[in-house]
Amino acid sequence: MKDVLVVVLAVVGLAFSLSGAVGITRMPDVYCRIQCSTKNVTMGALPLLLAVTIDKGFISPYGARALLIAFLLLVLSPLSSHALARAAYRSGVRMWRGAVVDVPRRRP
Amino acid sequence: MSTFLAWIAVGEAAIILILLVRLALGPTVSDRIVALNTVATQATLALFVYAAVADRSPYLDVALWLASFSYLGTVAWARYLERGLL
Numbered sequence: 001m002k003d004v005l006v007v008v009l010a011v012v013g014l015a016f017s018l019s020g021a022v023g024i025t026r027m028p029d030v031y032c033r034i035q036c037s038t039k040n041v042t043m044g045a046l047p048l049l050l051a052v053t054i055d056k057g058f059i060s061p062y063g064a065r066a067l068l069i070a071f072l073l074l075v076l077s078p079l080s081s082h083a084l085a086r087a088a089y090r091s092g093v094r095m096w097r098g099a100v101v102d103v104p105r106r107r108p
Numbered sequence: 109m110s111t112f113l114a115w116i117a118v119g120e121a122a123i124i125l126i127l128l129v130r131l132a133l134g135p136t137v138s139d140r141i142v143a144l145n146t147v148a149t150q151a152t153l154a155l156f157v158y159a160a161v162a163d164r165s166p167y168l169d170v171a172l173w174l175a176s177f178s179y180l181g182t183v184a185w186a187r188y189l190e191r192g193l194l
Contacts, residue, residue, distance in 0.1 A: 003109055010116045017150065018119075021126040024146060030138045033130070037146045048116070048153055052160045055109060062160055065168040069152065069175045076175075080145060080182035087186035088138040 006055045013048030020044055029096040030088050034081050041077045046070055110161055117157040124150050141185045148178030 020040030027033045049066040056062040095102060124147050131143040152174045159167035 006109065007112065010113070013153075014116055014119050017123050017153070018126075021123045021146065021150075024143060025126055025130045030136060030142065033139060033142045037142050037149075040146055041149055045149060045153055048120070048157065052113070052157055055113070056160055061165040061168055065165075065172055066156070068172055069156065072172075072175045073149065073152075076179040077145075077149070080179040080186070083183050083186040084138060084141055084145070087189040088136070091138075091189045093136050093138055 002054060006051045009047040009051035009054070013044050013046070013051065016040070016047070017044035029099070030093050031085060031095065034085050038077060038081055041073050045073055113157055114161045117154050117161060120150055120154040120157060124154075137185070137189065141182060145178065145182045148174060148181075152178070 017040055020036050020043075023036030023039070024033050027036055049070050053060075053063045053066045089104065127143045127147050127150070131140050131147070134140040134143060152171045155167055155171040155174065159165065159171065
């Protein structure tokens with residue numbers, strides 16, 4: 001039972017990490033790529049940390065470090081993504097041709 | 109179970125190779141920073157799983173350090189892109 005849970009969570013984490021990496025490679029635009037990279041953290045990292053924690057036991061160095069790493073990734077990854085998107089927009093990186101709305105440009 | 113987790117660690121490290129394509133191609137600096145940020149996350153995960161495979165808890169501290177300080181590089185690059193060298 002425990003092994004089945006570990007395998008399922010680890011495979012889900014690996015699959016989402018792979019799809020996030022493929023999205024970062026294939027997306028047409030910086031802003032779309034940032035969106036893919038956040039997917040990589042929330043659905044790629046957290047199931048994998050949970051899988052290792054279930055495998056090694058919750059009361060262990062692995063459980064404590066997994067909790068800390070999950071907290072840090074959840075707090076710091078949106079922060080850096082937001083700062084990067086804002087800096088890219090202000091430094092004049094264009095959206096791709098298919099983009100339909102550009103809200104900050106409409107404002108005075 | 110240990111060999112399975114070893115393959116998971118290898119897979120997480122192999123994803124870095126896909127990201128290196130974007131790091132090499134990326135037309136602007138921002139694309140490269142996105143790729144580098146994700147490389148840091150993947151390295152953290154690979155190191156964490158490898159620590160569980162090798163049963164060495166000191167490696168966990170390296171993963172924790174990588175998770176907590178990789179964002180500083182991204183924020184520093186973003187600040188540089190936005191305002192120039194200050």
